[in-house]
Amino acid sequence: MDLEPPPAKRRRTTPEPDYSSQPQARERDRGDDRDRSRRHYSSSQSRSRDRTRNDDRDRRLSYRHRSPSVDYTPRSRSHSRRRSYTHTISRSQSPDHLRPPRPVLSFTELFVLPSAHARGITSAKFSPDHTLLATASADASINIYSVPSQLTPSQPFKLLRTLRAHLAGVNAISWSPIGPPYTLASASDDKSILLWSPLSSDFPIPPSPLVGHSNYVYSLAFSPKGNMLVSGSYDEAVFLWDVRSAKIMRQLPAHSDPVSGVDFIRDGTMVCSCASDGLIRIWDAGTGQCLKTLVDENRKAVTAVRFSPNGKFVLAWTLDNCIRLWKYMGADGACVKTYQGHVNNKYSLAGTFGEYNVVDEDGVEKREAFVVSGSEDGDILLWDVNSKEVLWRGVGHKDVVLSVDYGRAKDGKGLLVSVGKDRQLRLWVEDAEPSRDTNNDVNSKDMDVDNEVDIDGRTVKMEIKREDTMSIVGHA
Secondary structure (H helix, E strand, C coil), X not given: CCCCCCCCCCCCCCCCCCCCCCCCCCCCCCCHHHCCCCCECCCCCCCECCCCCHHHCCCCCCCCCCCCCCCCCCCCCCCCCCCEEECECCCCCCCCCCCCCCECCCEEEEEEECCCCCCCEEEEEECCCCCEEEEEECCCEEEEEECCCXXXXXXXXXXXXXXXCCCCCEEEEEECCCCCCCXXXXXXXXXXXXXXXXXXXXXXXXXXXXXXXXXXXXXXXXXXXXXXXXXEECCCCEEEEECCCCEEEEEECCCXXXXXXXXXXXXXXXXXXXXXXXXXXXXXXXXXXXXXXXXXXXXXXXXXXXXXXXXXXXXXEECCCXXXXXXXXXXXXXXXXXECCCCCCCECCECEEEEEEEECCCCCEEEEEEEXXXXXXXXXXEEECCCCCEEEEEECCCCCEEEEEEEECCCCCEEEEEEECCCCEEEEEECCCCEECCCCCCCHHXXXXXXXEEECCEEEECCCCHHHCCCCCCCC
């Protein structure tokens, strides 16, 4: 495949941080038109991700871009934007087909924190046990919230502390899977990575700071054992860090453009990365060898990547209003699913996988997987992994939704947290009753996870337990 040449390298635009002075956040007044909320592609902005070519830079964001295959209930102008919409499936084959069809999946907005940060919120992450929530912002701060055991509109999240030590906007955060107590890592425009113990200290913990990147640190993720970090930067490199010593274990010359997303596979043997050059790469975490390069024929900028829970697929966000599910194993990596219906052609959006309960026609309740993402029109969308249909659309934000995360309350209900440029934090709770599954194409084979996978003729061993996997399918 002929690939167009990558764009010119981006110059460093921020000076080296000075760690000799007392760590303190420094808010930068750059005007609303230069808001460095996470993910806007511009060389002078924190999370700037406008990596489109010159011929489409003047393209306007299309409002409410929706897939023609999905039917949505029209929204009355007199109703509040807090209302959410659910996609429904016809049940004409059911004996009670005259009744209104039940939604496949729906969430209800529980509460809103209108000004959670002073500037745009770039990332939101639940802790592994879902008892804490961390939010990062372009105002160089990180908020730590306690998630109550009983969630009610009158009992929102309690702000435990605000962490301030970065000298510029915070682009990404990641929780260590080892705990409690859990360690939090943060990446910033000050070119550093800091480690935190949110429940015990307001200041970074040793061996912070992790310094080595020569430009903005844009993305990061912990390994499953919590002993390694992977980071991606505007310096076009991917670093693998030893968390205990703060030393760089591997330095991968990964891409020809800023690295916008990284992730560890669940057994820690592989790392994936993506960049504005349109490439997705799979790396051996032990040797640093590139195992696979995935590229779409349009080669649009890829802004975020995430391994599927079963480790067989990679989910990628691209600046063409698409989210693609890639099967990277085997001789030829292929895109097996494409999710559409949201707006994404300018900003770096991030989401995750989740799961929900369905009841099949035999009355058997089981779990299925979904993909969730924000949108540049302020909405939140959930797609069924198998059918690619939009299960639910949440409306409420007034600007771009940059980050969405999924967790579970103590009573088992699903939780969605959404943040973005409007500085709002919104919490959504899954409706309790499981829905009837009317579009099921998942079978037991989808739950199987091989211990060894073949990538371009090389065998890579994976340590994944069957009972820990989610049904992420590979049907074309």
